[in-house]
Amino acid sequence: MAGIRGVLLLSIFAVVVAGVLSYERPPPRKNLFIPRRRLLSSSPEQQVHISLVGVNKMRVSWITDGDAPSTVEYGTSPRKYKFSATGTTTSYRYLLYKSGQIHDVIIGPLKPSTVYYYRCSQDSSREFNFKTPPSQFPIKFAVVGDLGQTEWTNSTLQHIGQSNYDLMLLPGDLSYADFWQPLWDSFGRIIEPLASQRPWMVTEGNHEIEKIPLLHSTPFTAYNARWRMPFEESSSTSNLYYSFEVAGVHVIMLGSYTDFDPNSDQYKWLLSDLAKIDRKRTPWIVGNIHAPWYNSNTAHQGESESDDMKKFMEELLYKARVDIVFAGHVHAYERFTRVYKGKEDNCGPIHITVGGGGNREGLAMNYIDPKPEISLFREASFGHGQLEVVNKTHALFTWHRNQDGVAVVSDSVWLKSLSSDHACKV
Numbered sequence: 472m473a474g475i476r477g478v479l480l481l482s483i484f485a486v487v488v489a490g491v492l493s494y495e496r497p498p499p500r501k502n503l504f505i506p507r508r509r510l511l512s513s514s515p516e517q518q519v520h521i522s523l524v525g526v527n528k529m530r531v532s533w534i535t536d537g538d539a540p541s542t543v544e545y546g547t548s549p550r551k552y553k554f555s556a557t558g559t560t561t562s563y564r565y566l567l568y569k570s571g572q573i574h575d576v577i578i579g580p581l582k583p584s585t586v587y588y589y590r591c592s593q594d595s596s597r598e599f600n601f602k603t604p605p606s607q608f609p610i611k612f613a614v615v616g617d618l619g620q621t622e623w624t625n626s627t628l629q630h631i632g633q634s635n636y637d638l639m640l641l642p643g644d645l646s647y648a649d650f651w652q653p654l655w656d657s658f659g660r661i662i663e664p665l666a667s668q669r670p671w672m673v674t675e676g677n678h679e680i681e682k683i684p685l686l687h688s689t690p691f692t693a694y695n696a697r698w699r700m701p702f703e704e705s706s707s708t709s710n711l712y713y714s715f716e717v718a719g720v721h722v723i724m725l726g727s728y729t730d731f732d733p734n735s736d737q738y739k740w741l742l743s744d745l746a747k748i749d750r751k752r753t754p755w756i757v758g759n760i761h762a763p764w765y766n767s768n769t770a771h772q773g774e775s776e777s778d779d780m781k782k783f784m785e786e787l788l789y790k791a792r793v794d795i796v797f798a799g800h801v802h803a804y805e806r807f808t809r810v811y812k813g814k815e816d817n818c819g820p821i822h823i824t825v826g827g828g829g830n831r832e833g834l835a836m837n838y839i840d841p842k843p844e845i846s847l848f849r850e851a852s853f854g855h856g857q858l859e860v861v862n863k864t865h866a867l868f869t870w871h872r873n874q875d876g877v878a879v880v881s882d883s884v885w886l887k888s889l890s891s892d893h894a895c896k897v
């Protein structure tokens with residue numbers, strides 16, 4: 472008994488010292504690597520994932536080792552493919568690595584909230600299916616950054632898979648391949664069960680850059696080849712930033728690792744994109760960046776991608792009445808109040824860091840003390856967020872941490888849209 476009491480006292484002491492909620496942090500977990508299935512299956516296609524293109528189309532992307540048709544056959548009943556579409560194939564080289572054939576096919580028009588069955592490269596041994604997002608509220612987003620590929624990633628993905636989400640938002644740092652290209656392929660295999668079923672919308676983090684001076688001077692080679700996003704549809708000229716609309720939400724995916732100063736293309740694009748928003752059609756605006764503009768963790772303080780980008784772009788998002796800004800980069804969870812220029816402001820966005828997808832670098836455990844008043848909740852844990860936009864005025868955000876492999880809702884907050892707040896009328 473005395474021993475147990477001692478352990479209890481010690482844990483309470485640890486909790487008080489750490490200044491965070493009472494929660495015993497589980498140890499790190501192993502890296503995952505999923506090799507090619509070549510010997511196990513005759514299927515040519517692998518790493519299937521989908522993403523939205525416009526309001527009623529979907530891009531299907533997959534990789535084959537050798538040449539195979541860039542064709543998707545699809546329909547609303549299993550094994551009955553009424554429609555077919557053909558797209559393009561690319562590949563890339565990175566040092567001595569040569570990628571497989573990367574296929575990219577846009578299908579549609581598709582009906583909202585409908586399950587479609589499909590196959591890739593005319594392979595009848597594997598049938599996939601996906602559900603299109605709704606055209607009206609409610610809609611549920613899963614949000615997670617810094618995913619990586621460890622057993623914690625697996626845990627996060629399992630919880631997201633059980634969440635009945637419509638669409639994934641991933642604000643940067645996907646595979647943590649970090650120059651070793653076979654890890655991009657492994658990542659594609661790990662996420663395929665989820666990413667072939669629901670659209671995954673991503674933007675880039677620092678781990679996507681993969682530039683090596685003299686040896687490989689082009690940045691984002693693997694990312695741009697493997698994760699083509701619908702940037703042309705929002706008049707962007709770069710795969711590194713774009714926007715899209717889904718069920719009454721205007722989603723902006725910004726690029727923290729490309730130019731963002733007032734003379735940059737991204738800045739000009741953002742100005743024109745914000746000007747085009749019709750709050751009657753999309754009463755909600757959700758922004759995504761990789762490096763957080765608000766962060767009270769000791770990790771990643773003072774970086775230009777956080778501080779300078781905030782300095783240049785915060786006013787644009789504020790004046791447009793962006794509701795929420797999601798970020799990754801810091802491997803922890805933190806939620807701020809509505810803020811603008813460092814101070815609480817009822818018409819500013821809520822900033823939320825969800826960088827705890829499960830990558831191998833581990834958690835960012837240390838926080839600035841005392842906690843700034845504008846920071847409302849912080850927790851160094853792996854997990855994911857869910858944003859359920861219920862109607863044009865209300866949305867529920869919840870943070871689900873991976874505690875011993877179980878998803879525990881540890882933070883939950885109702886949000887009101889700024890477009891419905893008369894005091895914030897522009």
Ligand SMILES: *[C@@H]1O[C@H](CO)[C@@H](O)[C@H](O)[C@H]1NC(C)=O
Binds near residue numbers: 503625626629
């Ligand atoms: C991921 O987790 C599930 C459930 O625990 C398990 O069945 C599966 O084998 C795991 N995958 C990997 C690659 O470890």
Ligand SMILES: *[C@@H]1O[C@H](CO)[C@@H](O)[C@H](O)[C@H]1NC(C)=O
Binds near residue numbers: 865
């Ligand atoms: C929107 O959803 C909230 C939360 O469920 C509810 O209280 C409110 O009445 C709804 N508004 C409308 C117009 O349906």
Ligand SMILES: [Fe+2]
Binds near residue numbers: 617644676801
């Ligand atoms: Fe990062």
